[in-house]
Amino acid sequence: MKKTISFILSLTMVFAMSATVLGAEQQSISTFASTGSDSTGSFSILSYNIGGLPAMFSSSGDPKNYIPQIGAKLHAYDLVNVQEDFNYHASLYANDTHAYRTPTSGGAGIGDGMNFLSKFPFEDTDRETWKDRYGFLDSGSDELTPKGFMYNQVKIADGVYVDVYNLHADADTDPKSEAARRSNLNQLATYIEQYSKGHAVIVFGDTNCRYTRTEDNLKALFVDRLEMKDVWVEKIRNGNYPEMGKEALLGRSGETSADNEVVDKIFYRSGAGITLNPTSYKVENKYFTDSEGNQLSDHYAISANFTYTRDNRIVYSDLWGGPGGIAFNFLRSTSPISHRPVSVAIRGDNRVDAISMTYDDGTVLTNGGTGGTQKTLDLESGEYINKAVIYKDEYKGADRIFYLELTTNKGRILKNGKKSGTALTLTAPSGTYIAGFFGRAEANVDKLGVIIRTLK
Incomplete structure (x- = not known):
């Protein structure tokens, strides 16, 4: 139970990185070195509405000249969410050095203005347009472009996954804009409940909300x-949320203080096996300026630093497959940790249509659809699964899981599907076993990884 994560993470991973003929299994071996030092770590984030509307409509002053300067400064942060990245997107990216970035969804009137820049790899990008927006030429003009939110799953380190959300909510304070903004919050919350259950999550972007504003009802x-x-509330206000219905906390513009609430927010929560802890919060009132001290946007950027810690009893493997389906995690239940x-x-x-496990407390965890034929392996006393072979291949334009083979410490095998495409083999080291699964699934299993647990 108290073995260190460095022991757990001595996972043998086997990859067949070239295409294989149907039914043939081609493998090459790659052994991951111990990454115990990565059981804790840190990263920085930034949220910035960069005011990238065409110059004639922009309230940021001089976006053509300012946005290249913003791009040159983003390297200081590990994860960056930008909003209103519209007509000067190319100059933003031309001056940025992040290894991983989302492609633009288009200029004003076409795209949503949101992008994500990261020093860490990410997958499963999804852009969702708000169901409710209000205002064409007034009330924030939110119906002139498909504003909404964006999702990415980021691999911060081996075995450390964080779901990152970007958003730009409906603007203005007229009754119809307020109703649209409440609808935006509800739509995003519903998505997180469905797609990020059990996962560590960080949401940062332009909410256009204030805790003091009764109509937003942001906290509830x-x-x-x-x-x-909320990181501002946790680090600057000692966990005390502003009271709804009170005067707006306007404070001194650009100042990091308890009485300066900005509409740009950073929210977070820990996930199963992953604990997030914010260590700082800052309104960036000096860094994003030009040589004369002018702000580079009509919004101040906000930043935060986080540390992460992994539960030393478990570790997540790499994921294998495609972006379809709905994210799932067997650690949505405590059974994979507390029971065999x-x-x-x-x-x-x-x-492969579905995968399920039954635990000794009677809990059954299942994800996937109802197609195909179910094959079951009942484990004997002292028997556990210590190896998984996963094949992925393309189906209807995206990778899905075609074949899964599970082997126990007694040499018994459970398998289903058809071998096709490329294979990943995950072997738990001595003293550990496969306690569950995570990935993406709906009618089929689209992506799959395993959760390794120390033997009791």
């Missing part, structure tokens, strides 16, 4: 509902 609709925390599997089942035929 978003923070309390999702059990998230007594049986495992794979449903499939031409592909």
